[in-house]
Amino acid sequence: MNETKEKLLDAAEYLFGENGYSATSLRQIIALARVNLASIHYHFGSKEELLEQVILRKVGPINEQRLKLLDRFESEAAPNPALVDKIVEAVILPAMLIDKDPQFLKFMGRMHSEGLMPEIARRCFQPLINRFLSAAHRVRPDITMEELVWKIHFMVGAMAHTLLARPETYPGLAPEDQSTIAKRLIAFISWGFRAPEVIEKDVEVSR
């Protein structure tokens, strides 16, 4: 690939992760990448398309790995609640362990939590979510689809917030490596999936 283009992607990934998309200026990016301002618009067309390229470059491989891990459960015939841990793991571990660079984790976290990507997020994550949903439905057919979708939503929120967390976030705590944190997160979410469905919904008050 073009060297300038790659330097821009690296610099943008770092700064987007550190400060967020909106708070990062193109001039910060070109200063870090040591290229000309106009080269961004030559190679990418706009700041938003640069963001999209940054996302696709790293999230693509991560999602491939997630899907590969989820493949194991496509052939599962019988319900098996114990497998929930494994399908949660398939989504969490690739995101938290694929890249040793903690800066990239922050970027991933921001991508999930910042309200950007109204469209690009769907293109990038919807297939994964659908596969996860069908896998979850297979091992836990007793849970309604509505509840499963919300559980996935809660999972994404917890994961995004954790990806954004850096060791220095909790000064009082002993710093832990990513895999230990990942284990804590996977356990928390797996047990969340064991929660029974909220049956009683609010009804219109008639009097």
Next chain:
Amino acid sequence: MNETKEKLLDAAEYLFGENGYSATSLRQIIALARVNLASIHYHFGSKEELLEQVILRKVGPINEQRLKLLDRFESEAAPNPALVDKIVEAVILPAMLIDKDPQFLKFMGRMHSEGLMPEIARRCFQPLINRFLSAAHRVRPDITMEELVWKIHFMVGAMAHTLLARPETYPGLAPEDQSTIAKRLIAFISWGFRAPEVIEKDVEVSR
């Protein structure tokens, strides 16, 4: 309070919630509030201090209600794992039900998830987190503080992501009211707190 000041707070809260802090311009705010640009710097001094005032105005009362609900568990002497649901509820319900305006919920969600407020977040939420931590430790003394802090971290992430979610987020799903979603979230998190601690930590590989 001053009318101009209040109009600015309202407009800023709306736009920060809709587009995020960095993506919102002061000129958007003064256009919506129909006031002069310089009035922001007269009343608040800067965009960042405006954000702080917006946060304090609404989050203050919410946190007061949360603390009041947590007060019930200050006198708890004996461990009681079943009470976890109640202390989780004390944090979730005030945030999700105090204001019927869905726009404010988005703002609250962004406040938790956007990486802003390096200092203001601590001032605003640390006391609450400490109280929650001590309440959680009281009903679940079998869990280490490290694990409890991380569980709280996961809880905040799931809650923030849920506050940001709007009914239209999942087009395939039947729209649900906030209290139903809150119940699902509380159940998910409460069960997450029941997850046993991850004992085995990664150790240095010696060879």
Next chain:
DNA sequence: GTCTATACCACGATAGAC
């Protein structure tokens, strides 16, 4: 005390020279 008018430099974006 409260607000208006205006100026400042950095921002994203674009056109055109090389």
Next chain:
DNA sequence: GTCTATCGTGGTATAGAC
């Protein structure tokens, strides 16, 4: 493919009207 110049808009600051 790369760079310079430039445009409209962003946050910020201040002088002065009321």
